[in-house]
Structure formats: C-alpha cells, structure tokens
Amino acid sequence: QRCPSTKVQPLTPMIFPHFEHSDIHPEIAGHRGAQAWTYSYSTTPNRRWHEARKWCHQHLTNMVTIQTPEETDFINNLLPFNQKYYWIGIHKVDGVWTREGNNETVLEDVQNWAPKEPDNIVGQDCVEIYIKRDKDTAKWNNEKCQSKKGTVCYSASCTQDSCSAHADCVETVGNYTCQCHPGFHGPRCEEAIACKPLLEPEQGSHYCFHPYGSNRFNSSCRFHCELGFRLLGSPQLLCQTSGHWNNPVPLCQVEQCPVLNHTNISGGGMNCSHPIAPYSYNSTCEVRCDEGYELSGGSQMRCEHTGRWTASVPACTSKHGTYGIYSPLLSMLYRIIHLCFRMWLHTCIYRCIYLYHKQQKNPHH
Numbered sequence: 115q116r117c118p119s120t121k122v123q124p125l126t127p128m129i130f131p132h133f134e135h136s137d138i139h140p141e142i143a144g145h146r147g148a149q150a151w152t153y154s155y156s157t158t159p160n161r162r163w164h165e166a167r168k169w170c171h172q173h174l175t176n177m178v179t180i181q182t183p184e185e186t187d188f189i190n191n192l193l194p195f196n197q198k199y200y201w202i203g204i205h206k207v208d209g210v211w212t213r214e215g216n217n218e219t220v221l222e223d224v225q226n227w228a229p230k231e232p233d234n235i236v237g238q239d240c241v242e243i244y245i246k247r248d249k250d251t252a253k254w255n256n257e258k259c260q261s262k263k264g265t266v267c268y269s270a271s272c273t274q275d276s277c278s279a280h281a282d283c284v285e286t287v288g289n290y291t292c293q294c295h296p297g298f299h300g301p302r303c304e305e306a307i308a309c310k311p312l313l314e315p316e317q318g319s320h321y322c323f324h325p326y327g328s329n330r331f332n333s334s335c336r337f338h339c340e341l342g343f344r345l346l347g348s349p350q351l352l353c354q355t356s357g358h359w360n361n362p363v364p365l366c367q368v369e370q371c372p373v374l375n376h377t378n379i380s381g382g383g384m385n386c387s388h389p390i391a392p393y394s395y396n397s398t399c400e401v402r403c404d405e406g407y408e409l410s411g412g413s414q415m416r417c418e419h420t421g422r423w424t425a426s427v428p429a430c431t432s433k434h435g436t437y438g439i440y441s442p443l444l445s446m447l448y449r450i451i452h453l454c455f456r457m458w459l460h461t462c463i464y465r466c467i468y469l470y471h472k473q474q475k476n477p478h479h
C-alpha cells in the first residue's frame with residue numbers, strides 16, 4: 115500500500131532582524147549561523163489540526179507556536195499563500211490557549227488575534243494564522259480543529275555541537291544563540307575571558323594554574339618572595355569573570371632590622387655597609403674600639419632574613435679598669451712622692467752620720 119506523496123519543503127535560511135537579548139554578549143548577538151534551523155511546511159494535502167501535529171512529529175519537528183513578533187514576521191515572509199491558511203501549534207486546553215509541546219499558557223500580551231477573534235463558537239479550539247492574507251495578515255483566528263489547513267513545522271536550532279560546554283544554547287527565531295556562562299566569550303563561548311599577564315615582582319616570583327588557558331578566567335597565581343623579603347599584599351591572585359585580577363600584584367619588601375645608633379658607643383665607633391637598604395637584610399656593621407679600649411664581644415653584626423641582628427652591639431671597655439684614665443697622673447705623683455721620700459731619707463741618714471761624727475770629736479757636748 116502506497117501512501118499519498120507529500121511535499122516537504124525545507125526552507126532556506128534568510129536574513130531577518132535579530133532581536134536583542136540583554137544577557138547576550140554583543141559579539142554573539144551579531145552572529146548568525148546557518149546551522150540546523152529549518153521551517154518546513156506542507157499544503158498538499160491540507161490537514162486537520164491533530165493530523166498536522168502528527169505530521170510535524172513524524173518529521174521530528176514541532177508545530178510553530180509563535181514565540182515572538184519576530185517569528186510572526188519571519189514565517190509570514192517565508193510561507194507561500196495558501197487559500198486555507200496554516201495551523202499553528204496553539205489550541206484550547208481546559209478553556210486556556212496553550213502551546214502544543216510544552217503546554218505553556220499563551221500569555222495575553224503575545225496573543226495576536228485578528229479583530230473580533232477569538233470568537234466563542236463551540237468547537238473552535240484550534241488556531242490558524244492568516245499567512246499573506248490581504249486583510250489582517252499574520253493575525254490569528256480560532257477555528258474548528260476538524261478544518262483542513264496547511265501544516266508548518268519548526269525544528270529546534272540548537273544541537274549538541276551548537277555551543278561549547280561553557281554556554282547554554284538558546285533558541286531564537288530561525289536560529290539560536292550561545293548564552294555564555296560567566297567568564298567565557300566567543301561565538302560558541304569557547305574562549306575564556308583573558309586577564310592581563312602578570313609581571314614578576316622584584317625579588318619575587320609567581321606560579322600559576324591555568325585551567326582555561328594562560329592568564330584567563332579562573333587562572334590563579336601564587337606569589338613568593340626571595341629570602342630576606344617580606345610579601346606585601348595578597349599572595350594569591352585570581353582572574354575574574356570581568357577580565358581583571360581580584361587583587362593587585364603584591365610587592366616584595368626587604369626585611370628591616372632595628373636601626374643601630376652610632377653615637378651610642380663610648381671609646382669606639384661603628385661602620386656599616388648596606389647592600390640593599392639601610393639597616394635591612396644583609397646589612398653589616400662593625401665596631402672598632404679606640405686605643406686603650408677593647409671589645410666585649412664580637413665586632414661584627416649582620417641583619418638576618420628574620421629581621422634580627424646576629425649579635426647585639428658590643429661595648430668598648432678600658433684595658434685599665436674604670437679609673438684607668440687617671441693612671442698616668444697617679445703614677446707621676448707616686449714617682450714624685452717616692453723621689454721626695456728618698457731625698458728626705460738620704461738627708462736624714464747624712465744628718466745622722468754627721469751628728470755622730472761630731473759627737474765623737476767633742477765628747478763634752
């Protein structure tokens with residue numbers, strides 16, 4: 115048994131005004147692919163509403179349900195005039211105009227009835243569209259579902275490969291758009307948003323993990339400073355959906371040791387060298403004592419990476435004890451006294467000898 119042949123005519127894509135969607139990346143709103151989308155129609159024969167629906171399903175498509183005014187304009191341009199006009203996928207279910215397929219209620223503000231429609235004649239529960247009618251073109255009319263009209267079907271545009279894994283595919287009129295997940299862009303949302311490459315901090319380094327490419331969304335970088343340098347700022351940076359890093363690049367600041375006071379040392383002095391910065395990591399200081407003084411402790415101190423000196427500042431102490439400074443005077447005085455005493459002693463001795471001899475010569479005295 116042969117089935118009557120039916121005319122299935124896939125329509126070629128046409129340029130039509132795309133509509134703006136506030137959530138769509140500007141690059142994508144301007145993109146029109148030619149994949150996958152197809153409107154097909156059949157008017158030989160005209161069919162009852164339920165037959166038309168079945169015919170669409172057999173061709174793995176759905177009845178056109180008119181989602182937007184753009185879609186109305188589009189199919190009104192696309193379809194040829196048919197005396198009986200065309201069914202659309204809207205029918206009355208429990209008194210409510212409902213979309214075939216997803217059973218969505220057709221909201222009143224998108225209903226596009228011809229004047230004085232829909233009427234309340236019993237059984238007029240299916241909707242036709244006046245394609246290319248002179249009067250009320252592309253408007254809707256409710257009709258008896260048993261009437262025979264043209265069939266127009268629509269196949270979804272989104273396929274598995276339409277967009278990358280970082281997008282939701284959204285149906286539009288005769289096309290689709292890829293609605294990118296945060297952090298991605300490009301026609302198929304395949305490209306992660308880029309952040310500026312990071313500069314290595316002076317006296318530091320950084321290591322990054324790039325899940326979606328070098329310095330792109332969700333890249334994270336960790337910063338380290340060389341020995342003797344302290345990290346100022348956040349040690350970890352993350353490339354955000356905005357294309358900016360969440361923090362500025364941190365700095366590596368040299369470790370500081372307490373400043374040493376040169377004038378504090380009596381009986382000596384201090385010499386310092388500062389290869390990086392004053393009194394900071396790797397600075398060295400050396401204490402030298404004046405003549406007559408000696409160091410109590412090591413002469414050298416170095417600023418360590420911890421910010422501490424290797425030793426405390428040594429003191430210069432006198433080699434002659436506390437009163438050492440007066441010793442030359444005292445010894446001179448001692449010598450004078452000693453000399454005087456000896457002179458006095460000599461004088462006494464000579465005097466005694468003289469008096470003794472005198473007594474021997476003159477015994478009467």
Ligand SMILES: [Ca+2]
Pocket residue numbers: 231232233238255256257
């Ligand atoms: Ca009617």
